[in-house]
Amino acid sequence: MGAFLVRRLVGLVLVIAAVSFVSYALIGLMPGDPIDVMVSSNPDLTPADAERLRQRYGLDRPLLTRYLRWAGDVLAGDFGFSRTYRVPVWDILLPRLGNTMVLLGASFLLSLAIAIPAGVLVATRPGGPVDYGVNLLCFAGVSTPSFWLGLLLMYAFSVNLQWLPPNGGGSVARDGFFGWLSYQVLPVTALTVASLAVYIRHVRAAMGEALAQDFVRTARAKGASRRRVVYHHALRNAMIPVVTVVALDFGTLFSGALVVEQVFSYPGMGVTIYDAIIGNDYNLALAALLLATFAILLANLLADLAYAWLDPRVRLH
Amino acid sequence: MVSVRVGLAAWTAAVLCATALSPALAQEDRELVIGVSQYPVNLNPLTEAHVVQSYIHGMTRRPFTAYDPEWEGRCFLCTALPSPEAGTAEIRDIPEELGGGRGWAATFTIHPDAVWGDGTPITTEDVLFTWELGRNAQSGVINFELFQDIVAIDAIDDKTFTIQWDQVSCGFDMINNFELVPAHLERALFEAEPSAYPERSLYETDPTNPGLWFGPYLLSDIELGGEITMTRNPLWWGDEPWFETIRVRPIQNTAALEANLLAGEIDMIAGEDGISIDQAIAFAEAHGDDYEVIFQPALFYEHIDLNLDNPILADVRVRRALLHAIDREMISERLFAGHQPVAHVNINPQDRVYNPDVPTYAHDPERAAALLDEAGWTLKPGSEVRTNDAGEPLALTIMTTAGNATRELVEQVLQSQWRRLGIDVAIKNEPARVLFGQTLAHRQFDSMAMFAWLSSPENIPRTTLHSTMIPTPENNWAGQNYPGYRSDEADRIIDALETTCEDPEKQELWNRLQVVYAEDLPTLPLYYRAMPYILPTWLEGLTPTGHLAPSTLYVEHWRPREGAAR
Numbered sequence: 001m002g003a004f005l006v007r008r009l010v011g012l013v014l015v016i017a018a019v020s021f022v023s024y025a026l027i028g029l030m031p032g033d034p035i036d037v038m039v040s041s042n043p044d045l046t047p048a049d050a051e052r053l054r055q056r057y058g059l060d061r062p063l064l065t066r067y068l069r070w071a072g073d074v075l076a077g078d079f080g081f082s083r084t085y086r087v088p089v090w091d092i093l094l095p096r097l098g099n100t101m102v103l104l105g106a107s108f109l110l111s112l113a114i115a116i117p118a119g120v121l122v123a124t125r126p127g128g129p130v131d132y133g134v135n136l137l138c139f140a141g142v143s144t145p146s147f148w149l150g151l152l153l154m155y156a157f158s159v160n161l162q163w164l165p166p167n168g169g170g171s172v173a174r175d176g177f178f179g180w181l182s183y184q185v186l187p188v189t190a191l192t193v194a195s196l197a198v199y200i201r202h203v204r205a206a207m208g209e210a211l212a213q214d215f216v217r218t219a220r221a222k223g224a225s226r227r228r229v230v231y232h233h234a235l236r237n238a239m240i241p242v243v244t245v246v247a248l249d250f251g252t253l254f255s256g257a258l259v260v261e262q263v264f265s266y267p268g269m270g271v272t273i274y275d276a277i278i279g280n281d282y283n284l285a286l287a288a289l290l291l292a293t294f295a296i297l298l299a300n301l302l303a304d305l306a307y308a309w310l311d312p313r314v315r316l317h
Numbered sequence: 318m319v320s321v322r323v324g325l326a327a328w329t330a331a332v333l334c335a336t337a338l339s340p341a342l343a344q345e346d347r348e349l350v351i352g353v354s355q356y357p358v359n360l361n362p363l364t365e366a367h368v369v370q371s372y373i374h375g376m377t378r379r380p381f382t383a384y385d386p387e388w389e390g391r392c393f394l395c396t397a398l399p400s401p402e403a404g405t406a407e408i409r410d411i412p413e414e415l416g417g418g419r420g421w422a423a424t425f426t427i428h429p430d431a432v433w434g435d436g437t438p439i440t441t442e443d444v445l446f447t448w449e450l451g452r453n454a455q456s457g458v459i460n461f462e463l464f465q466d467i468v469a470i471d472a473i474d475d476k477t478f479t480i481q482w483d484q485v486s487c488g489f490d491m492i493n494n495f496e497l498v499p500a501h502l503e504r505a506l507f508e509a510e511p512s513a514y515p516e517r518s519l520y521e522t523d524p525t526n527p528g529l530w531f532g533p534y535l536l537s538d539i540e541l542g543g544e545i546t547m548t549r550n551p552l553w554w555g556d557e558p559w560f561e562t563i564r565v566r567p568i569q570n571t572a573a574l575e576a577n578l579l580a581g582e583i584d585m586i587a588g589e590d591g592i593s594i595d596q597a598i599a600f601a602e603a604h605g606d607d608y609e610v611i612f613q614p615a616l617f618y619e620h621i622d623l624n625l626d627n628p629i630l631a632d633v634r635v636r637r638a639l640l641h642a643i644d645r646e647m648i649s650e651r652l653f654a655g656h657q658p659v660a661h662v663n664i665n666p667q668d669r670v671y672n673p674d675v676p677t678y679a680h681d682p683e684r685a686a687a688l689l690d691e692a693g694w695t696l697k698p699g700s701e702v703r704t705n706d707a708g709e710p711l712a713l714t715i716m717t718t719a720g721n722a723t724r725e726l727v728e729q730v731l732q733s734q735w736r737r738l739g740i741d742v743a744i745k746n747e748p749a750r751v752l753f754g755q756t757l758a759h760r761q762f763d764s765m766a767m768f769a770w771l772s773s774p775e776n777i778p779r780t781t782l783h784s785t786m787i788p789t790p791e792n793n794w795a796g797q798n799y800p801g802y803r804s805d806e807a808d809r810i811i812d813a814l815e816t817t818c819e820d821p822e823k824q825e826l827w828n829r830l831q832v833v834y835a836e837d838l839p840t841l842p843l844y845y846r847a848m849p850y851i852l853p854t855w856l857e858g859l860t861p862t863g864h865l866a867p868s869t870l871y872v873e874h875w876r877p878r879e880g881a882a883r
Contacts, residue, residue, distance in 0.1 A: 032754010046462045047780070047795030056457050084358040085541060086521040092541055151572055158580040166580045167568060169543060265568040267542045278750060279358075 008304075012297045019293045020074075021067060023286055028063040033280055035059065057083065059280075070282065080283035084276070089287045092272065097291070099169065100268035104257060106184065107191035108249065111199050114192075116235075116242075119203025123211060123238075124230060134200060141197025150190040150263035157186060168266030187264040191257055195249065202245050206238035213237070239310055247303030250295065346883070347561035349856075349875070352574050352583035353590045356542050356567040361520035362496035363451060363458045368590045368867075373565060374496075375869025376547055377530040381425060382491045383866040388667055388774040390491050393870065394431060394439070398490045399423035408485055415468045420482040421489035427476045430554035434527030434535045437501050441472035446500035450507050450514070457515035460494045487818035493773075493866075502528045533558045533873040543567070559876035571596060578851060579604070588613055588850035589867050595723055597849030598654050609852045612656035613861035617769045617846035618663050619724075621715070622757070625801045625839060627764045629713065634692040636838040640678040641685035642738045643731050649844055652726060656849075660842035662831045663781070667863065668774050670827040675835040685738055696739045703739035712741040713764040716756065719746035724767055727843070757799050760788055766799070769846055773865050777814050778830075782839070784808050802839035855881035 035053045054060045058069075073080060079089045122131045158166035170183030210216065211234050219233045258270035269288060276285035357369035362378065379393040392398055399405035405424040411417055431439040450456050451464030458464065469481040482489050498520075506517045519526050527535050533555060534547035545565045549558055566583055568574040571592045577583045586592055588611065592600070601610040623630045623639075630636060645659040661677045664670060689695075694703040694711045703711040715732065717724040725746065732742045742765075747756055756762050770781065780786050784803040786796030810830045817823045850861055850868075858874035877883060 031751045031756070032758070036750075036754035036758055047786075047792075049459060049462050051793065051795070052454055052461055053457070053459060056455070081516050086359045086361075086364075086516050086518075087541070095541070147570075151576070154573060154576045154580075158582070159576050162580060166573065166576045166582055167566075171540070262570045263573050265566075265570065265573060267540070271569070272542070 005301075008301050012294070012301070015297060016290060016293055020071065020286060020290055023289045024067045024070065024282065025063060027277055027280065027282060027285060028066070030277075030280075033059050066282075070286070079287045082276070082284040083281045084279050084284070085281075089284045092284060093269075093288055093291065096267055096269050096272045099266065100257075100261075100270070102184065103168065103187055103261075103266060103268055104191065106188045107195060110188065110192050111195040112246070115196055115199030116203055119200045120207055120230060120235060122200070123204045123207030126208065134204075138197040138200050141193050142201075144193065145259075146190050146194050146257075147259045147263050149193060150186070150260055153186045153190055154263070166264075168261070168264035168268075187260050187266050190260050190263070199242070199245070202242050203238065206241045207234060210234040210238040236310060240307060243303050243306050243310065247299045247306075248296075250299035250302075347559065348564065349560045349562070349585070350564045350566055350583045352577055352586045353565055353567050354569055354571055354574055354592070355590055357545070359521060360524050360536070360539075361498075361515065361518050363447070363456075363460075363498060364515045364518070364520075366459055369565070369567070371865065372587060372589050372867045372869050373536070373545060373547075375532070375867040376534045376563060376872045377532040377536050377550075378496075379532055379870070380493055380866075381495055381497070383493050383870060384774050384862070384864055385866070386860045386862045386868075386871075388669060388862075388864065392425075394428055394497065395425045396428060397426070399425060400490060406489060409481065411468055411481065411483065415481075416483060418484065420468065420484050421486075422479050422481045423489045424473070424477065424479045425492070427478075428554060429476060431531060432552050432554070433499050433501075434530045434550055434552060436552060437499065437528060438475070439497065439531060440475040441470075441478045442475075443497050443500045444478050444495075445470055445472060446504050446507075447495065447497050450498065450503070451495075453507075453511050455512040455514075456507065457512075463492075463494050484816075486815045487823075499528055502526065534563060537562075553873075556873045558873040563872070575600060578608075584853050585856065586849075586851040587868075588848035588861050591851065592849060593723055594653055594657060594847055594849055595726075597851065598656070600851060607854070609850075609854050609856075611850040611852065611861055612847040613850060613863045614656075614658065614665070614667060614845055615848045615863040616665055616668075616772050616774070616865070617848075618660060618665065618772070619657075619767070619769045619843045619846050620660065620663070621841040621843065622762070622766045622768070622799045623838070623840060624760065624762055624764050624766075624799075625803075626760075627713075629711065630764055632692050633837065634688045635694070636841070637678060638685040638688035638692070638738070639735065639740070640838065640841050641681045641688065642740065643734045643841075644680040645843060646680065648727060648730055652723070652730070653844070653847070656847045657844040660844050662835050662842060663770070663778060663840070664827070664831055665845050670775055670824060672828040672831040674828070675831045677835070682738060689738065689740075694739075701736075701739065702741045710741055711739065712743070714743045714745045714762075715765040715767060716745050716747060716752060716762055717767040718749040718752055720748065728767060758788060758794055760799055760801065762799070765841075767843070771865070777811060779811050779815075782807055782834070783811050800839040802837070804833060804837060807833050807837075853883070854878075855883050 033054070035050050035057075058066060070080070081087060082089050082092055085092055118134060122134045125131055154166045157164045164185050165183050166186070168183055168187040170180040172180045175183070211230075216229060216234050219229050224233070257268065258274055260266065261268040261271045269292070273285060273288045273292070275281070276288060353369050353372065355367075355369050357367050357373055359365050360370060360373065362370070362374055381394045382390055382392055382398065385391045390398060397403065397405070401407060407422055408419055409422045411420050427439055427441070427444075433439060448464055448467060448470050451458045451461065452467075454461065466483050467480055468483045471479045471481070473479060480492065502519055506519065507514045510517070515521070519529055524539055525536055530536055530550065533550055533553045535550045536545065537548040538546035544567075547563045547565075549561055566577075568577055574586060574592055575596065578586055594612070597610060597612065600608075623636060625631055649655055649657055649659050658666070662672070662675050664672070666673070689703060689711070693705045696703050705711075715728055717728055719725075728744055728746075732744060735742045752766065752768070757766055757768075780797045782798060782802055784798070786798040787801050787803070788794040788796050788799070807830060810826050810833070814823065814826050814830070817826055848861060848863065850859070852859060855877045856875060857878045858871070858876055859868055860871055861868050
């Protein structure tokens, strides 16, 4: 177990180093730079101004030189300033991370809280009206683009009924707790509908497979109650593929949900990463991408540990 | 099953509580909430220029000079524009130690009551400091060239100073981009480490410091990437504003911006950075009775740059045929409800120097076909595409900014109209960043690129038309003459315009330049874009400008109409 953890942690560091270089290179190789965009929108900037600004921000230096300098600073604990916001990158990322964790965390927990029992319910009643009904809703949920659902919710509950604010965000200090909560309702709902459908289908498939296994038949033959067979024997085994999906989705807690964040003007990680990449804000984009990479790798490590806990046959080497 | 019920019940309860206590529609009487589509990244007027930043600055600061809604220059922070007639401008010899030669010397006086928001008077000390900061190459100031063009500033007293320009060129009386910063707050930060100034400036570290602002409003709260709040400046020396608080709320998704307006979360959408023209037209049709929708013609010149190094486009007859082949009146009427008028040259008709007698190219497919025949591009029987004697097809590409729905729609209409004349045009769009950052900047477009130029009134088109401004590897891709236009006459006129400041000579030069442009057609003029403002019917006093100086420069005149209900 100890050797396994050490090996995985070393791998994690190497992957982060590789991701940082690839991300830096990809952003750097994108055509154009922020000064070009500035020049195209400001008729008063002269070519000499543009050249001087490129030098000022180091954009005229080779990519590898810039990367090595950045990596050296990061190893010394300095992630630098955001070029666009002119503040240390963590001053932007930490509040955004908090917002994203609220948005995606609430959607994530709500989806699981509904999907696991709903998936079990339809798996134990295959072919019945409940199964068909839930399946239909799942297809609808998976097929509905989240930006469209977001706009639909906004027009229904904000424009027509005027019950809820049409944008995300809000702040407890300014709006009070319930005021803040009102800002979360629509974005969380838009996200939950999409992920709920996916989770229900995974749980249903995994439960269906588990219920057909020999050990379930044995448990039934031994006289175990239906509830014990379903929730103790079958569900625990069915959770292994579900944990894989959940672990993969866990990474999005740190990388955000770009589309929903944009529709609801939700100040989260998705919009931050997107804007930073488009604006060539290297420090901000890289810190955010590294954070998301770290979260995904960590989630995968935790998923491996969960496999061993859920299934005693799994051994970690 | 129990958890499903618990989950749903908990969510429903939360929704109901949140709904009951929602702050939506909670508008204060003297509060105005403005929706914009972008966040103004940073607020230092010297180190960044951005449309929303300028919108905020219109409320919290004042430029020395700017163009007014009638597109005439005027003073905001100064008392009068300098002029030879008033004895406040003259051409002087420049001392050798400052470079020699001759240049305009223009005297400005700061408004006598002007003070920073912390009570410190605005003086020539601030002017001298701003100049010192602006011409330091390490300071990250964007309009460095402006400060370099000033060879000396002579502070006559606390409020009066004379700027000595390095040459005898027009525009000596306007210092629009001389953005004043407070010496009493920023000097120490700059002098400690000039290269670190952009990050250490109080505009970044303490933007709600009242001493940074001096407009009718002070910036009182800022959420990074979110809402910006301004409250009335008790030390403002001009007309008293009506609103106590103004909030500017960025909402990137323009459909959501519209929904926020309809839901009452915001009061108005700024024309400077709001929704697109097609959205505004649809909004006006659906909600025109409840809101005032203003389509302000603006200094955005939508056009198609032609790569004149392409042998097909090097022939002026083909360029003229391309313009005769398209029905721009129909596009303006059908797609933009007539709110974006057809352009004939690169100068806007509202600009004082516009020449109404330039050659124009009406929709005339027969004339277009004749010009193409004359140029050797003929339509063979049974063929849909014209060819030349060598059998080469008349095939071109057109590019624009991918994702810009309006431009993509116009592009398809143009493609179909050219197709009818036997011109095969392929669409090849790119994201704005790639198009502007690489393809245009390095002249890598094959034949045509559709985009807009933004300019200020009387803007001399040196960077876009002068032959020295063709981007090449040798000049490190400097300049914006992307078509590669070379005209000795245009060059001569542009050079002369920079030093000919008085009418009628100046107007004659402008007239001739526009005729040369319209005859040579280095670009295909399409239309002048409009800025759509969506305002509540109860608001009055907001005057759109249509150029770079935002409508917020007159924010102190915004107020509810007499007797109108909010």
